[in-house]
Amino acid sequence: MQTDSLSAILSALADPTRRAILARLVEGEATVNELAEPFEISLPAISRHLKVLEAAGLISRSRTAQWRPCRIEAAPLKDLSIWIERYRRLWDESFDKMDAYLRDLQKGDPDARKN
């Protein structure tokens, strides 16, 4: 499959090298060579990882002279965060209580505020 954007985001993030690149980009923009420096793999391999990240929208690239500085993009991470929110009640007890509270409020339960 792999057509929807969430799949692209998740499989881009599934690779540890790509996650490390993203983590580096939180510090600020970086060129391809700078990003490649901590890794033992070849530059073309890094270039492909960047292409995957770019295709998923996780990074964007500008160009100044012969450099292609990369910057991290928030939107896909936000999308993923929103997706995972639907499961939060599974582990977050206080979310569960909040959820019940809001449901009670909507039902017009006069006691809702007491919980």
Place this chain on the structure above:
Amino acid sequence: MQTDSLSAILSALADPTRRAILARLVEGEATVNELAEPFEISLPAISRHLKVLEAAGLISRSRTAQWRPCRIEAAPLKDLSIWIERYRRLWDESFDKMDAYLRDLQKGDPDARKN
């Protein structure tokens, strides 16, 4: 690579069929055949998707008679949620303010509480 648990979680979630299975399991336990029903792919294919989800810790399976009811497990989703939190400041302005606030508090800035 694909040895660390976050990679296993992310690549398990990267498949739309597997995400749909998880979404179904939020409603409650289900057998393999029940889970397979909405999809057009074969039962062995579903069985393998379940194996991937189980390997990532996203589901667990019990057995009663010849059925293997699956249930969703929260822990890996929570791990992923925690991982993504580190990027929240990229899109969440209020998180950013909160972050600055906490940093100021820690520095002992007497004006911190005013923000």
Place this chain on the structure above:
DNA sequence: TCTGTAGTTAACAATTACGTTAATTAGCGA
């Protein structure tokens, strides 16, 4: 124009992922 640096693309190999159909295991019940 020539040279060096930055980065990508091409061509190839190995591995993994995902689907299929056919065969197999496991348990229930007549």
Place this chain on the structure above:
DNA sequence: TCGCTAATTAACGTAATTGTTAACTACAGA
């Protein structure tokens, strides 16, 4: 024991992923 249902495993094909090295494009500056 036999047959039915539930589910997995085996064997296979194909496509995608990830890495390599070699060749190429693009720009800066002497």
